[in-house]
Amino acid sequence: MKQLWTLIKYNYKSLYGFHGFKYSWKYEKEKLYLNFFIYGLLLLLFYNIFKAYIQINKFLYYNLTLTREQNLMIEGLLNFTFLLLLTFGLAGSYISTVSNSRENSYVMTLPLKPWQILLSRFVPGYIFQLLLSLFALMPVLIINGITFNEPFTYYVFACVVIVLIPVIPMALQFFVFVLIQRAGYFFDKRGFANITAFIINIVFIILLKEITGMQNYFEANKNTGVSIIKEKLSLLVDFSKIFYPVNIAYKAITEKVIISFKYLLIFIFISLIGLILILKLLSSSLVDVISRSEEISNKNKQKVYNMEGLLFKRQSEVMALLQRDIKLFYRDSTFVIYGFAMTLIIPFLSLYSLYSGMPDLLKVVSDIEKDLNAKYFITLLIALGYVLVGGFNMIASTALSREGKMFYYLKSLPINPQEYIKAKLLHCNILSIIFGILTCSFSFFVTGLSLIYLVLAFMIGFFILNIYFIIGLFCEFCIPMLNWENPRVVVRQNINVLISMVLLILFVILSINVVTRISKLAIYMPYIAIGLGIITFAFYKFLIYFGNRRYYQIE
Amino acid sequence: MLILENVSKTYYGCDKKAVDSLNLEVHKGEIFGFLGPNGSGKTTTVKIITGILKPDSGKVLINGYDVIKEPLKAKEKIGYVPDNPDIFSKLTGLEFLRFISDIYKIDSKIRKSNIEKYGKILEIYDALNMKIESYSHGMKQKLLILGVLIHEPELLIMDEPVIGLDTKAIKNLKEIMRSLAQQGKTVFITTHIMQIAEEICDRIAIIKNGRILYTGTINELKIKKDDKKDL
Ligand SMILES: Nc1ncnc2c1ncn2[C@@H]1O[C@H](COP(=O)(O)OP(=O)(O)OP(=O)(O)O)[C@@H](O)[C@H]1O
Numbered sequence: 001m002k003q004l005w006t007l008i009k010y011n012y013k014s015l016y017g018f019h020g021f022k023y024s025w026k027y028e029k030e031k032l033y034l035n036f037f038i039y040g041l042l043l044l045l046f047y048n049i050f051k052a053y054i055q056i057n058k059f060l061y062y063n064l065t066l067t068r069e070q071n072l073m074i075e076g077l078l079n080f081t082f083l084l085l086l087t088f089g090l091a092g093s094y095i096s097t098v099s100n101s102r103e104n105s106y107v108m109t110l111p112l113k114p115w116q117i118l119l120s121r122f123v124p125g126y127i128f129q130l131l132l133s134l135f136a137l138m139p140v141l142i143i144n145g146i147t148f149n150e151p152f153t154y155y156v157f158a159c160v161v162i163v164l165i166p167v168i169p170m171a172l173q174f175f176v177f178v179l180i181q182r183a184g185y186f187f188d189k190r191g192f193a194n195i196t197a198f199i200i201n202i203v204f205i206i207l208l209k210e211i212t213g214m215q216n217y218f219e220a221n222k223n224t225g226v227s228i229i230k231e232k233l234s235l236l237v238d239f240s241k242i243f244y245p246v247n248i249a250y251k252a253i254t255e256k257v258i259i260s261f262k263y264l265l266i267f268i269f270i271s272l273i274g275l276i277l278i279l280k281l282l283s284s285s286l287v288d289v290i291s292r293s294e295e296i297s298n299k300n301k302q303k304v305y306n307m308e309g310l311l312f313k314r315q316s317e318v319m320a321l322l323q324r325d326i327k328l329f330y331r332d333s334t335f336v337i338y339g340f341a342m343t344l345i346i347p348f349l350s351l352y353s354l355y356s357g358m359p360d361l362l363k364v365v366s367d368i369e370k371d372l373n374a375k376y377f378i379t380l381l382i383a384l385g386y387v388l389v390g391g392f393n394m395i396a397s398t399a400l401s402r403e404g405k406m407f408y409y410l411k412s413l414p415i416n417p418q419e420y421i422k423a424k425l426l427h428c429n430i431l432s433i434i435f436g437i438l439t440c441s442f443s444f445f446v447t448g449l450s451l452i453y454l455v456l457a458f459m460i461g462f463f464i465l466n467i468y469f470i471i472g473l474f475c476e477f478c479i480p481m482l483n484w485e486n487p488r489v490v491v492r493q494n495i496n497v498l499i500s501m502v503l504l505i506l507f508v509i510l511s512i513n514v515v516t517r518i519s520k521l522a523i524y525m526p527y528i529a530i531g532l533g534i535i536t537f538a539f540y541k542f543l544i545y546f547g548n549r550r551y552y553q554i555e
Numbered sequence: 556m557l558i559l560e561n562v563s564k565t566y567y568g569c570d571k572k573a574v575d576s577l578n579l580e581v582h583k584g585e586i587f588g589f590l591g592p593n594g595s596g597k598t599t600t601v602k603i604i605t606g607i608l609k610p611d612s613g614k615v616l617i618n619g620y621d622v623i624k625e626p627l628k629a630k631e632k633i634g635y636v637p638d639n640p641d642i643f644s645k646l647t648g649l650e651f652l653r654f655i656s657d658i659y660k661i662d663s664k665i666r667k668s669n670i671e672k673y674g675k676i677l678e679i680y681d682a683l684n685m686k687i688e689s690y691s692h693g694m695k696q697k698l699l700i701l702g703v704l705i706h707e708p709e710l711l712i713m714d715e716p717v718i719g720l721d722t723k724a725i726k727n728l729k730e731i732m733r734s735l736a737q738q739g740k741t742v743f744i745t746t747h748i749m750q751i752a753e754e755i756c757d758r759i760a761i762i763k764n765g766r767i768l769y770t771g772t773i774n775e776l777k778i779k780k781d782d783k784k785d786l
Pocket residue numbers: 566567569573591592593594595596597598599600747
């Protein structure tokens with residue numbers, strides 16, 4: 001048992017990296033404060049979503065009590081949580097079953113039973129899912145408890161339900177993930193990473209849209225708002241015909257004490273069975289998968305090139321550096337999550353929200369022929385869209401950290417830092433330019449703006465993005481994260497990623513505020529474009545100057 | 556060819572000097588062995604020579620160029636084989652070699668003939684189409700050695716090159732080093748195996764706790780050894 005506990009703690013630490021805090025507290029306090037500050041900012045941004053969620057819960061609940069239908073809400077939310085765990089929670093199961101690191105193969109050599117290994121990998125993913133179920137269920141259960149002055153047992157039962165509800169979704173996900181991997185290589189780790197990221201992003205977008213959408217309903221008209229939500233809730237409740245355990249969980253919470261206790265026991269029993277089933281059936285498969293993940297599948301291993309051909313052709317230093325950078329980025333399952341799939345999602349978001357979430361925007365867009373100001377307004381919006389789309393991949397903010405210990409080897413080569421920086425910037429721009437063109441041509445069909453405006457939008461977006469990339473690279477040159485064994489660390493524990501995420505979100509929020517408040521845009525437009533161009537150039541020069549010196553100091 | 560003057564280095568946060576006022580001169584055309592027990596500062600010295608670490612004091616001259624003041628000119632002349640070959644794992648061997656050749660600005664013909672020539676000697680040529688992560692430890696090391704041999708550097712610096720190589724590969728590597736030295740190139744290797752140094756090195760230096768205890772030929776050392784037993 002003690003062995004298992006150590007292993008769980010180890011897995012947990014290597015995934016979430018909280019063990020760094022204790023060390024940081026002792027030896028590098030400045031870095032810790034910076035970390036806290038940035039996490040605080042991020043929390044503040046997500047706090048609003050949570051607050052909105054609680055408000056909606058409260059509001060709906062009181063409206064439903066008027067017709068004594070409050071239980072519909074609880075049942076609906078239980079189903080919602082289940083769905084959330086099945087989709088959004090995929091991330092937890094992904095890190096538990098698919099992602100691997102070198103340490104894991106070391107764990108394989110220790111005298112441990114397969115079920116212990118499986119359980120130790122189950123727990124870190126479970127913690128993620130537990131947070132989700134807490135987030136989703138806590139508000140309404142507390143509101144319900146207070147309103148009806150429920151007895152102490154109600155809270156205990158509710159807690160048990162919250163704690164146990166992730167077990168079955170996770171067991172299902174484990175079955176799918178482990179068995180697919182076991183059955184053969186349908187797709188490699190990169191494929192898994194992409195698909196997981198894709199699903200999670202879509203769910204995230206739908207959630208964000210639904211929550212903000214609900215707020216809009218209420219502001220407009222309370223009665224229709226409530227009835228719309230009632231419809232959605234009963235739609236959710238229909239799901240419980242499929243997810244039988246949710247039904248039992250619902251009864252365990254809402255029935256009278258003695259009856260509910262019976263249901264609670266059944267729920268615990270079902271969850272335990274789920275857990276025992278995966279322990280019994282999957283543990284040896286998982287161990288098999290882990291040991292096989294060391295192997296590189298044939299498909300990936302062999303690449304046949306014509307030895308006489310392209311590969312011997314000489315190319316410039318920048319091109320060589322660029323090619324290497326692109327290959328290293330896209331061939332690693334860790335980084336690829338943040339590459340294409342992540343970025344591809346945002347056009348989906350804009351499409352989706354354009355047609356359902358923001359009717360006002362569509363109205364503005366269809367009225368553009370009226371005056372020049374409106375046209376410029378939309379141009380700026382397109383540019384912002386481009387910035388959001390192009391900046392989401394973390395190529396700039398992991399530029400140096402990605403290299404890891406390889407950077408030291410690069411330092412021994414006669415590489416001009418200037419060329420190195422150019423290659424990094426080019427890499428950032430390649431993806432973003434593709435998406436810029438996509439955004440602009442997409443907007444062309446939606447808005448019908450003439451080409452000049454689109455080019456202007458593209459230019460503005462391009463300049464802003466490059467400033468953003470340069471800042472990201474600058475941060476990377478200041479505090480790169482080179483000493484890691486596991487590439488996940490580069491994204492998850494890298495302060496530069498946090499900084500640039502916060503920057504991007506803040507920037508977009510700020511500029512939307514500014515843009516909507518300035519009434520006479522047309523006058524400023526040329527200055528904005530020229531000014532941005534000059535700033536970009538100045539930043540670029542500064543980065544080259546700074547990078548040239550700093551490159552040799554990084555140890 | 557290679558001159559170290561009073562080089563000292565203390566790692567950040569450590570009290571002890573990893574390298575302590577090191578003076579060293581390696582002549583053109585010789586094979587120089589750098590010996591010492593574990594943790595004595597060999598790798599640190601090599602990293603300072605190649606510009607990976609910046610010395611706290613002192614300077615390193617390669618072919619007359621200061622590594623810190625004129626890094627590009629100095630580095631064009633060297634080829635470095637690190638002690639840990641776990642790098643570029645997502646590239647294939649050939650892609651890695653192409654990258655290296657582009658950085659050292661080598662012509663298409665030369666790179667092709669050198670890859671074929673040395674690749675076959677090192678017996679790595681057939682594996683070049685595979686990703687580096689699928690290589691064994693020794694194969695990775697051979698690839699890195701092949702990487703420096705493409706441009707036949709004036710100064711070849713290898714950190715523990717023989718560890719992980721099989722007997723045949725070691726023999727071939729020795730022959731390559733010999734022929735390079737005969738062409739007037741310089742070879743600098745670190746090792747903690749006396750026998751290797753004895754077999755191929757023209758001169759050696761012995762380092763312990765960051766300080767050089769001895770510089771000279773092996774034969775001189777053997778005579779001295781009778782007086783001083785602590786080496
Ligand atoms: N990254 C580092 N940070 C701090 N101290 C280090 C670091 N690398 C090495 N040291 C210290 O510097 C000293 C010299 O280490 P170095 O790696 O140069 O030894 P070495 O002679 O190459 O040993 P080996 O034969 O094991 O390769 C050691 O005392 C070691 O503890």
